[in-house]
Amino acid sequence: MFNTLKSLCSKPKAFEKTTVADLWTDPHRATQMLSNHLNPQNDWSSRNHEFINTSVNWIWNYFDLGSESRIADFGCGPGMYTSSFAKRGAKVTGIDFSENSLEYAKSIAQKQSLDITYHHMNYLDFDSNDTFDLITLIF
Numbered sequence: 001m002f003n004t005l006k007s008l009c010s011k012p013k014a015f016e017k018t019t020v021a022d023l024w025t026d027p028h029r030a031t032q033m034l035s036n037h038l039n040p041q042n043d044w045s046s047r048n049h050e051f052i053n054t055s056v057n058w059i060w061n062y063f064d065l066g067s068e069s070r071i072a073d074f075g076c077g078p079g080m081y082t083s084s085f086a087k088r089g090a091k092v093t094g095i096d097f098s099e100n101s102l103e104y105a106k107s108i109a110q111k112q113s114l115d116i117t118y119h120h121m122n123y124l125d126f127d128s129n130d131t132f133d134l135i136t137l138i139f
């Protein structure tokens with residue numbers, strides 16, 4: 001009896017019940033996560049719009065990017081950086097395993113006619129032979 005009670009009260013081992021991926025891909029959490037990403041009032045999922053614009057400007061100028069530049073964003077989420085780079089004329093690839101964030105990102109790219117290719121995949125499975133050359137960025 002003691003052993004049964006002990007096992008019922010024991011804490012699960014880390015990641016025994018859920019994985020880190022569940023944080024992003026579980027449908028309920030992913031919905032909450034997307035709304036946090038898109039909320040300009042908070043800075044703890046995506047950074048605020050001003051920060052994103054300032055970062056993209058800095059990267060664009062520092063690496064002397066232009067319309068021939070190809071940029072890959074690993075963990076692009078709803079595509080706030082990918083969209084911003086594409087608006088400046090770069091050819092952009094976004095990679096993420098959150099389906100609903102990617103759906104949102106694709107809808108924005110379509111509405112705004114932005115040249116962005118999105119891949120639904122775990123970026124840890126990315127094969128460097130498929131490299132998107134010139135520059136890769138991780139946010």
Ligand SMILES: C[S@@+](CC[C@H](N)C(=O)[O-])C[C@H]1O[C@@H](n2cnc3c(N)ncnc32)[C@H](O)[C@@H]1O
Pocket residue numbers: 024037045046047074075076077078079080081095096097098101121122123124139
């Ligand atoms: C904190 S959010 C940032 C999203 C975006 N970069 C931004 O700043 O707005 C992290 C993103 O990385 C994605 N992510 C985390 N681990 C990943 C993995 N192993 N493969 C693909 N995407 C991943 C999540 O789904 C999520 O969209």
